[in-house]
Amino acid sequence: MTSALPNLTHSTTYRVIYGDTDTMGIVYHANYLRWFEMGRTELFRHLGLPYREIEARGLKLPVSEVKCKYHTPARYDDVLVIQASLNTGFRAGMQFDYAITSQDGSVTHTTGYTRHAFVNDEGKVVRPPQFIREMVAQAGGDQ
Numbered sequence: 172m173t174s175a176l177p178n179l180t181h182s183t184t185y186r187v188i189y190g191d192t193d194t195m196g197i198v199y200h201a202n203y204l205r206w207f208e209m210g211r212t213e214l215f216r217h218l219g220l221p222y223r224e225i226e227a228r229g230l231k232l233p234v235s236e237v238k239c240k241y242h243t244p245a246r247y248d249d250v251l252v253i254q255a256s257l258n259t260g261f262r263a264g265m266q267f268d269y270a271i272t273s274q275d276g277s278v279t280h281t282t283g284y285t286r287h288a289f290v291n292d293e294g295k296v297v298r299p300p301q302f303i304r305e306m307v308a309q310a311g312g313d314q
Contacts (some may be wrong), residue, residue, distance in 0.1 A: 179214075180214070180255070180256040181210070181213055181218075182253065183209055183210055183213045184253075185206060185251045186249070187245055187250075187251065192246065196247065198280075203239055207239070207267070207285055214257065218257075218306055229291055230297070231289075232264075232265060235286050235288050236285070237283065237286075238284050245280045249274075251274070252271070252274055253269065254272070255267050256268045257307065257310075264287050264289055265289075266286045266287070268282075269282060
């Protein structure tokens, strides 16, 4: 699923609330995309670079592509583990790979990825900035 190194992976725990479910009692499909965002936000924080700091430096990371493969539905009160990994094999911007599993790891609910471009305050696509490349290198990546 990923070419990320262990230092470029972070897990976040989340308990499904009633509002996350649909009338069938299972997690509404779009919530997995919210959890992908939660995973990558916490991965950035884990790497010492909160997303707010990236924005303070005049950059945004809009999503340019999403893939979400649903395997097994999650339900109300399930405890999920959201694993987000920075894929160092993707060069054009950033790609994060995800796996959302049960707390004990026995059930995979979904897997996927998001790809992001770097955009400056004027909305222009720019190359990955030096501070991002340095963060990845310090964490053990090769960007």
